[in-house]
Amino acid sequence: MATPTSATSPPPATGSRPGGRSARVRAAVHRAVEALVADEAAEPLTIPAVATRAGVHATTVYRRWGSVGELLADVTTSRFAGDFVVPDTGGLRGDLERFAAALAKDLADPDTLALIRVTLGTGGEQGAAACSADRQQQLAAILERDRARGGRPPGVEHTSDAVIAPLYYRALFTGLPLTEEWAHGLVARLLADVTD
Numbered sequence: 001m002a003t004p005t006s007a008t009s010p011p012p013a014t015g016s017r018p019g020g021r022s023a024r025v026r027a028a029v030h031r032a033v034e035a036l037v038a039d040e041a042a043e044p045l046t047i048p049a050v051a052t053r054a055g056v057h058a059t060t061v062y063r064r065w066g067s068v069g070e071l072l073a074d075v076t077t078s079r080f081a082g083d084f085v086v087p088d089t090g091g092l093r094g095d096l097e098r099f100a101a102a103l104a105k106d107l108a109d110p111d112t113l114a115l116i117r118v119t120l121g122t123g124g125e126q127g128a129a130a131c132s133a134d135r136q137q138q139l140a141a142i143l144e145r146d147r148a149r150g151g152r153p154p155g156v157e158h159t160s161d162a163v164i165a166p167l168y169y170r171a172l173f174t175g176l177p178l179t180e181e182w183a184h185g186l187v188a189r190l191l192a193d194v195t196d
Contacts, residue, residue, distance in 0.1 A: 028054040029061060033075045037118050038111045045118060069123040076119045076130040086138045092146040092153055093191060099142060100163050100183035103135060107171035108178045135164055154194045162190035
């Protein structure tokens with residue numbers, strides 16, 4: 001039997017395999033965290049509890065994430081990264097209204113809200129960044145696109161204070177509904193404020 005030549009042999013595998021064991025472990029651990037957070041009657045969120053629920057050894061979780069705070073930050077960042085598309089309606093008002101309505105809908109989800117609460121409570125500044133960094137980037141993209149069209153949009157910080165902050169505050173602290181109309185009202189007040 002002839003042995004394969006180098007021309008017909010597959011190239012040696014290098015680096016990590018997409019969808020390999022590491023990706024499966026990460027997905028199982030993320031699912032376990034989300035399930036434990038959503039299950040209010042579950043045991044406290046600890047690395048051993050997450051490992052048991054995920055079917056992996058606790059040392060695997062400690063080695064990869066180090067602490068519950070780092071694990072929660074990773075899960076939350078992954079959960080919020082790219083979960084809705086930055087709108088492009090052709091105008092700033094439409095983009096901001098769609099952005100605010102999508103964020104309101106996301107924050108009205110009890111599982112999302114539970115994950116945010118536990119991440120903020122456990123993760124400190126790292127947790128806060130995990131809960132909001134992607135939203136800030138999306139907002140910055142909306143404002144930059146308007147600037148590129150020749151508009152004069154408000155700054156990211158001002159827009160965040162007027163749109164993102166009230167949405168998070170209402171979701172986390174008031175129990176009041178996060179309706180699309182209310183979210184659109186935030187945008188209307190922002191744009192009225194910057195054009196006055």
